[in-house]
Amino acid sequence: MNVTRTLPRWIVRTRTRTRRSQCVICRPFATSDPSPKRRRLDIAIVGLPNAGKSQILNVLTASRISAVSPKRHTTVQTVLGARTLQNTQLLFVDTPGFLRHDDAVDRDLMSSTAHVSQVDFTLLVVDAARRLTTDVQESLVRLMLQALQTEGRLEGILENDDNDDEPSTTTATTVLKPKFAVVLNKVDLVYPKVKLLDVAMEIGALAEECICYHHLEQQQEEEEGRSDSRPSLESILSSSSLSTRTPQQLDTIILPQMPMFFYVSALARDKDPGMQDLLQFLLEEATNCDEWELDPYELTNLSPEERVAEIVREQLYRALHQELPYQLRQKNRFWHIDTDLKTGVPRRIQIWQDIIVMTASHRDIVRGHQGRTLEHIRLRATKELQKLFQCTVVDLQLHVKLPKSKQQRRSRDWSIE
Numbered sequence: 001m002n003v004t005r006t007l008p009r010w011i012v013r014t015r016t017r018t019r020r021s022q023c024v025i026c027r028p029f030a031t032s033d034p035s036p037k038r039r040r041l042d043i044a045i046v047g048l049p050n051a052g053k054s055q056i057l058n059v060l061t062a063s064r065i066s067a068v069s070p071k072r073h074t075t076v077q078t079v080l081g082a083r084t085l086q087n088t089q090l091l092f093v094d095t096p097g098f099l100r101h102d103d104a105v106d107r108d109l110m111s112s113t114a115h116v117s118q119v120d121f122t123l124l125v126v127d128a129a130r131r132l133t134t135d136v137q138e139s140l141v142r143l144m145l146q147a148l149q150t151e152g153r154l155e156g157i158l159e160n161d162d163n164d165d166e167p168s169t170t171t172a173t174t175v176l177k178p179k180f181a182v183v184l185n186k187v188d189l190v191y192p193k194v195k196l197l198d199v200a201m202e203i204g205a206l207a208e209e210c211i212c213y214h215h216l217e218q219q220q221e222e223e224e225g226r227s228d229s230r231p232s233l234e235s236i237l238s239s240s241s242l243s244t245r246t247p248q249q250l251d252t253i254i255l256p257q258m259p260m261f262f263y264v265s266a267l268a269r270d271k272d273p274g275m276q277d278l279l280q281f282l283l284e285e286a287t288n289c290d291e292w293e294l295d296p297y298e299l300t301n302l303s304p305e306e307r308v309a310e311i312v313r314e315q316l317y318r319a320l321h322q323e324l325p326y327q328l329r330q331k332n333r334f335w336h337i338d339t340d341l342k343t344g345v346p347r348r349i350q351i352w353q354d355i356i357v358m359t360a361s362h363r364d365i366v367r368g369h370q371g372r373t374l375e376h377i378r379l380r381a382t383k384e385l386q387k388l389f390q391c392t393v394v395d396l397q398l399h400v401k402l403p404k405s406k407q408q409r410r411s412r413d414w415s416i417e
């Protein structure tokens with residue numbers, strides 16, 4: 001049976017497979033690009049906790065920017081990553097995942113995702129192996145509506161951005177339309193694969209309702225006084241709003257394009273054909289611009305110190321997983337890079353970092369029996385730092401500390417001096 005005939009077009013989308021020699025992930029940035037026109041796309045990566053957003057950012061940027069671990073909320077702040085290929089810069093914003101509004105951690109993280117409202121495009125990452133419970137569906141609907149409300153060209157996302165600057169007046173800003181794509185990640189965990197179609201159908205139905213809702217909302221803003229045609233948010237979740245509309249109301253709906261669906265396994269990195277398709281698609285979506293946000297060789301807005309902190313945090317989460325308290329802080333106490341004066345290559349890097357926790361029991365968990373856990377974390381992080389800085393001599397020292405006084409701990413004062 002040919003399944004493609006019985007399914008909506010947006011679910012089964014075949015693309016000609018890119019050969020490895022032509023693969024955009026493998027193709028290096030070309031400095032002598034004959035085409036002077038610069039292109040750019042600002043992309044938010046959103047989704048529920050643990051969906052694989054950071055892993056996708058790392059694959060799409062072909063580097064190790066965001067920490068990845070099985071622990072929820074590994075990403076605690078918005079991270080910017082860039083990939084510049086030929087004349088196109090893709091600027092990614094990795095966001096912390098959240099599920100419900102009533103969870104204190106989620107509430108904190110949600111506030112940090114507020115500024116993704118100005119990106120050009122959104123990737124909604126969904127764990128394909130996870131059940132689509134009501135909570136999950138509710139969060140997906142909120143993220144889809146948020147994505148539909150984006151207004152193009154990212155402004156003020158970089159921490160060091162100068163707010164006094166005039167906003168960029170590129171033609172791209174005016175022509176970009178708000179849109180999103182659904183990235184079904186972890187397809188390697190779904191068996192039999194046909195289950196993926198059920199997941200996609202369910203998410204597609206939600207997306208259709210969200211798009212209708214958004215479209216009607218926009219229409220209503222334009223033509224005031226026709227408030228009766230708009231479905232409620234609750235009816236979107238019950239997936240009945242479209243079917244219960246009168247033919248007269250349906251006449252007024254011009255269905256915008258459905259989102260693209262990508263089926264990926266980010267764990268397989270650039271070997272996954274889905275990831276290659278996704279990168280190719282994003283490059284095609286980019287539009288002309290005057291300026292890029294980052295230099296072609298810059299990969300992220302994180303400082304080297306912050307990247308070191310991310311690497312250590314990833315190893316802390318990987319080693320301790322469920323036992324690790326969220327309430328810890330990292331502080332670089334000493335930082336020295338000994339560089340070869342002739343070549344500019346780092347010869348030796350020294351980093352001493354304090355890991356500050358609030359209770360003695362947390363300190364014992366992080367140190368482990370006879371300090372073995374901490375040593376394991378240190379060794380793993382050292383290996384990653386050697387790769388990051390391309391330097392074999394990395395002296396990383398980790399110290400677990402408590403704030404000195406009880407009062408400091410009670411008032412959550414993280415200073416240890």
Ligand SMILES: Nc1nc2c(ncn2[C@@H]2O[C@H](COP(=O)(O)OP(=O)(O)OP(=O)(O)O)[C@@H](O)[C@H]2O)c(=O)[nH]1
Pocket residue numbers: 047048049050051052053054055056067068069070071072073074075076095096097098185186187188189264265266267268
């Ligand atoms: N099996 C499998 N695991 C994956 C895949 N992609 C990511 N993971 C794993 O999923 C876990 C979560 O990945 P992250 O990238 O940290 O997820 P996140 O969405 O950034 O999570 P938060 O920080 O909670 O927002 C990690 O253990 C990854 O190794 C995949 O394609 N297949």
